[in-house]
Amino acid sequence: MYALCNPVLQFARAVPPPALVPVFVVIFDFGTPMQIASIVFSAVWPVLINTAEGARDTDPLRLEVAAVLRLTPAERLRFLILPSALPRVFAGLRLSLSLSLILMVFSELLPGTANGIGFTLTDAQSRSGLLTVWAALVLLGALGHLLNTGLLAVEKRLVGRGRTTTV
Amino acid sequence: MLRLAAVGRHYSDHQVLHDITLTVPHGQLLCVVGPSGCGKSTLLRTIAGLLPTHDGTITLDGTPVRGVPDHLAVVFQDHARSLYPWLTVRENVALPLRRRGLPRAQRRAEADRILDRVGLTGAARRHPWQLSGGMQQRVAIARALVCRPSLLLMDEPFGYLDAQTREDLEDLLLEVHRTDGTTIVLVTHDIDESVYLGDRVVVLSPGPGAKVVLDLPVELPGARDQIATRGLAEFVALRSEVGRAVRNR
Numbered sequence: 001m002y003a004l005c006n007p008v009l010q011f012a013r014a015v016p017p018p019a020l021v022p023v024f025v026v027i028f029d030f031g032t033p034m035q036i037a038s039i040v041f042s043a044v045w046p047v048l049i050n051t052a053e054g055a056r057d058t059d060p061l062r063l064e065v066a067a068v069l070r071l072t073p074a075e076r077l078r079f080l081i082l083p084s085a086l087p088r089v090f091a092g093l094r095l096s097l098s099l100s101l102i103l104m105v106f107s108e109l110l111p112g113t114a115n116g117i118g119f120t121l122t123d124a125q126s127r128s129g130l131l132t133v134w135a136a137l138v139l140l141g142a143l144g145h146l147l148n149t150g151l152l153a154v155e156k157r158l159v160g161r162g163r164t165t166t167v
Numbered sequence: 168m169l170r171l172a173a174v175g176r177h178y179s180d181h182q183v184l185h186d187i188t189l190t191v192p193h194g195q196l197l198c199v200v201g202p203s204g205c206g207k208s209t210l211l212r213t214i215a216g217l218l219p220t221h222d223g224t225i226t227l228d229g230t231p232v233r234g235v236p237d238h239l240a241v242v243f244q245d246h247a248r249s250l251y252p253w254l255t256v257r258e259n260v261a262l263p264l265r266r267r268g269l270p271r272a273q274r275r276a277e278a279d280r281i282l283d284r285v286g287l288t289g290a291a292r293r294h295p296w297q298l299s300g301g302m303q304q305r306v307a308i309a310r311a312l313v314c315r316p317s318l319l320l321m322d323e324p325f326g327y328l329d330a331q332t333r334e335d336l337e338d339l340l341l342e343v344h345r346t347d348g349t350t351i352v353l354v355t356h357d358i359d360e361s362v363y364l365g366d367r368v369v370v371l372s373p374g375p376g377a378k379v380v381l382d383l384p385v386e387l388p389g390a391r392d393q394i395a396t397r398g399l400a401e402f403v404a405l406r407s408e409v410g411r412a413v414r415n416r
Contacts, residue, residue: 061248064217068241069263069310079262083253 002056009049017042017099018106030112039103046095054088055081090155097151101144117143168193168228169214169318169350175222176206176213182376183209187223189369189379193317194348198361200413201371207354210371211322214352215241227318236318240311244323246303250295250310256282257291260309267314277313285309285339301332305339312343321353325360334393337364341391358413362405363396370412381412 021038028034058081066076108118117136124132169191176184183206191197201207212218214225216235225232227239240263243249250259261278269277282291285305295303304324311319324340325333341364344351355361361368362385370381387401396402 059248061243061245062251064212065241065243065249065251067217067235068215068239070235070237070266071262072266075265079251079254083251086253 002052005052009045009052013045013049017103021103021107021110025110030110035104035107035113038107039100042099042103043096046099047089047092050088050092050095051085054085057088058084086159090151090159093151093155094148097147098144101140101147105140169352170226171214171223172226173223174210174213174220174225176209176218177221183374184213185376185378187377187379189382191350191352193350196344196351196353196364196366198365198368199352199354199371200356200358200361200368200409201377202373202413203356205371205374206377207356207371208322210377211241211320211352211354215239215320238314238317240314240316240319242304242307242311242319242321242324244326246300246307246327247295249307250303252294252296255292255294256287256298256306259295259306260313263310263314278309281309281313282306284343285312299332301328301336304328304336308336308339308343312347312349315347316349319349319351321351323355324353326355326357333360338391338393340364358406358409359397362402362409363391363393368405368409370409372415380415381409383408 017038020041021034024034024038024041028037062080062084066080071079104116105118105121107113108116109122113119117140121133121136124130124136169189171187171189174184174187175182187210189197199207199210209218213220214232216232216239219233227236230236251262254262257275257278260281261274264274264277279291282288285308287302287305287309290298290302290306295306298306304327308324321340325336328336337360340351340353343349353361353364365385368381368383368385369379370383371377372380383405385405387396387399387405389395
């Protein structure tokens with residue numbers, strides 16, 4: 001299953017997400033749906049691949065324990081595979097978060113948008129509104145920092161202290 | 168009763184176990200000894216149904232073993248890896264009880280009862296990584312005992328522990344065996360331990376193609392005691408006999 005899906009996943013991941021924005025423009029035309037689609041498409045891969053790797057890296061001894069305890073497949077997923085993949089899932093989420101911000105700005109640079117930070121940025125640039133350019137950059141930095149802090153807090157809660165993260 | 172008839176296992180053309188025939192009567196504590204890498208753990212995993220047999224058959228109480236049988240529990244050497252670190256001690260111990268469809272409160276009570284028994288009163292709400300190695304292995308033993316197994320398999324269960332902790336856990340195991348009458352198969356490379364714990368010691372030859380080279384009943388007078396038993400002339404004689412068999416002299 002993994003051997004079958006992995007090449008496809010790796011290929012899809014290897015395509016730089018911004019390069020796909022024109023494709024989404026063709027499919028969805030300009031506007032919010034296109035922007036959301038390109039963000040989703042770029043954010044999905046790091047999470048998907050890291051989750052798959054995390055699940056695959058489940059300790060073989062712990063799998064034997066699950067077999068000896070005769071856990072049902074659902075129990076095995078809940079008590080073993082998900083918890084042991086969780087650190088990797090969050091590593092993927094952190095990557096996706098930064099990619100999403102990049103894609104958000106990039107998709108707003110294209111024509112057809114009338115608002116958003118990316119739009120404001122290019123608009124101010126063309127009008128030589130330096131102050132607005134700096135404001136947009138600071139806003140982006142603050143936004144990224146805020147989202148990352150939020151994600152870390154959630155991770156700390158879910159993954160817990162003392163867990164050995166093997167990322 | 169556990170019965171192995173001409174059990175063999177191989178990886179491609181590399182023979183790991185060869186023609187192992189053994190009968191373990193109900194309530195016996197059997198120690199399997201052999202040099203490192205001789206296939207002791209493979210034998211244990213095969214009995215547990217984690218690995219298929221290639222030759223011969225294994226039957227437990229008359230039923231052929233295919234997959235992990237009911238009423239079987241295993242304690243592995245590596246306590247740090249065998250426990251689930253994201254669950255509390257109580258959750259770890261209660262995990263096998265889900266299968267029996269007990270309500271939550273009863274699972275908790277049952278887990279706490281068994282934790283008391285292995286000397287872990289008060290540790291129920293902690294996580295395994297907050298405990299010492301010896302305590303972690305107690306948790307693993309509690310998890311194995313909670314379903315009252317009829318066959319308990321132990322793979323070098325005290326191998327990672329310091330001498331003092333090891334003796335404490337050996338005595339805990341003897342106490343459990345005396346009160347519950349569980350059939351136990353314990354794999355170890357420690358000759359002293361095998362004679363001290365076992366009702367019977369089986370020695371495997373060094374691999375590849377390990378087979379039984381010695382099958383020895385252990386009869387020691389009186390209750391086993393870490394100091395007194397190890398000083399007995401009978402103990403020393405048995406230990407030498409097992410030692411010679413292991414070193415093939």
